[in-house]
Amino acid sequence: MHEFRVQVGPAAFRIGSAWRAPIDQLAHLYRDYPQPDFTDFTVRLEPTTWLRRWLRPSVAIGGDYMLPDAAPLPLAQGLLAAEMAMNLQMALGWRRHLLLHASAVERDGRVLVMTGQSGSGKSTLSALLGSEGWRFLGDEFVLLDPVTGNVVPFPRLISLKNEAIAAMQSAQPDARFGPLLAGTPKGDIRHVVPPADAIAQMGQGGAPALLLFPRYGYPGAVREVAPGETFMRLTQASTNYVALGEAGFITLTRFVKSVPSRAIDYQSGDEAIALVEKLWERLA
């Protein structure tokens, strides 16, 4: 097994691969991250059958936690396989924080959380804000500390999809991009390394101050979201709310009670950023 270890926020991963290439890509993209001794999770990229190591190589997504019906990926998408497997470990195994499928950015020690379905633009928005005076905390999972109620950063590689790739390349031409992964199950994907401050300060969280439900592709609009609806939507957005039991309920209740929330529609990145700034000034 070729091996690479990486620390992202509070979680440490050991990634083993039957092939060299995905490990090289990970090592290149994660080169500014700490490399831990102890790891929380093991990820394995292995051929689906012995023949698939060489002939039309096919990567089975494996590790400590696995889905029985996870579809394999071609070796060219090995980096994506590793990222998906790391997400899976968090979703199925992480119990130290309440996990929300959401993105987050920070300013003045206070945190903006954005959640929504795939395609809502929460990932792209967090990446854009990360270069507009905010600190990027993560685009996949938001970790809520059950003791303090704070958001704990989890600044993984940013995963850009389809039209967001070009948008990001023109907004941040100097950023470090991974290879273009064309024709994945989720369309075209390209990873980008978070800004330097996101990695350097990944041990430092902040109190949540505003929750947004962005929706891309609709005329600009802002709608209030009642606490009951927010609570229900966040239980859906959490991968471990049920497993945490009472601790999960207490953490989520505190979050919903203390953080104002709005749904926003937008049609371009600039429009969204302007909306976010306005709401932040008014509510946070």
Added chain:
Amino acid sequence: MSRDAMLLVDALRDPATTRGLDAQGWTELLSMARAEQLVGTLAERLKIESVPPKVAEILAEARINADYQHRSALWEADCARRALAGYGGKVVLLKGTAYVASGLKAGEGRSIGDLDILVARDDLSQVEEALLAAGWEWVKPDPYDDAYYRDHMHELPPLIHKERDRMIDVHHTILPLTARRRPDAVAMLGRSKPLPFRGGVGAGPVSVAQGLTSPTPDPSPEGEGRLHTLAPTDMVCHSAAHLFADGDLAGGLRNLWDIHCLLGEFSSAEFWVQLRSRASLHQLSEPVERAVRLAHQLYGTQIPQEWAGWDRQDKWYVARLTARDGWGRPTRQFIRLIFYIRSHWLRMPLLMLARHLWVKWRKG
């Protein structure tokens, strides 16, 4: 150099063996434990050990997961109890859910997936109807599979609840009907004991002293409307049958740990005598003896002199049980294959096996 799962066996048997582990050793141990569904059990065993802080966090997480699984399992058992409230016969909890509901050591930290229950074979259609009416549905729509289960297996085809997405296996005996060994399911049901509570939300686990040895006084001494568990000797017979007379030893280290805990907790001069006769009644003497020997060999279970010994086949079982590396990967593919073939051989006569594999192969 990668180790095999003897590292995990050692840690479970004697937690002090983990004191010498470095970061790499811990990483490998935890990956093995997760792969063998034993990380919750390991967390319980290491409670009194002082472990590195990073490891302590992972073990705390494993305890949260185990608590969650136990909560879900008891809830699911209670859902089944309510669905079967109108059924007059005994409903016996099996495996993990039974251990947790009875407060047995085998339940501590144990991972639990599906709900397994045992009912009388003559009542299967009644039980099936009641479960279907309460929201459970068939998982296998394939008519061959369905007929296969009904004609030859020891359980109904698996049912899944449409809202909770949880599986229930309804057994009427403990080995496939096609297997050479024929355990006496009627005798097992006859000796099963009611749990000392009527179920219901909030009815948590009860201690073994109350649960299995001396039922507390209850308005319904027959245990009507309550869930049951197998008598101690039958519990061991079932676990041993599951491990050594059925299947390919997948998850074997966990099942053997169950047996280790059950033997340790039930052990008395009388128990060991009863176990011998009960195993013989169920035609399970050989698997039970092997289970006792291997539990002693691997986990250090205290067993009477007359149960000790060594069979020349035992080493292959040990090799199969510990066939996992420090990445959590299955190893020793040839031994695994042999045990896989053996599992089919145990389950059905050769001609029937050939027909079964032929149909399965044609269906692709």
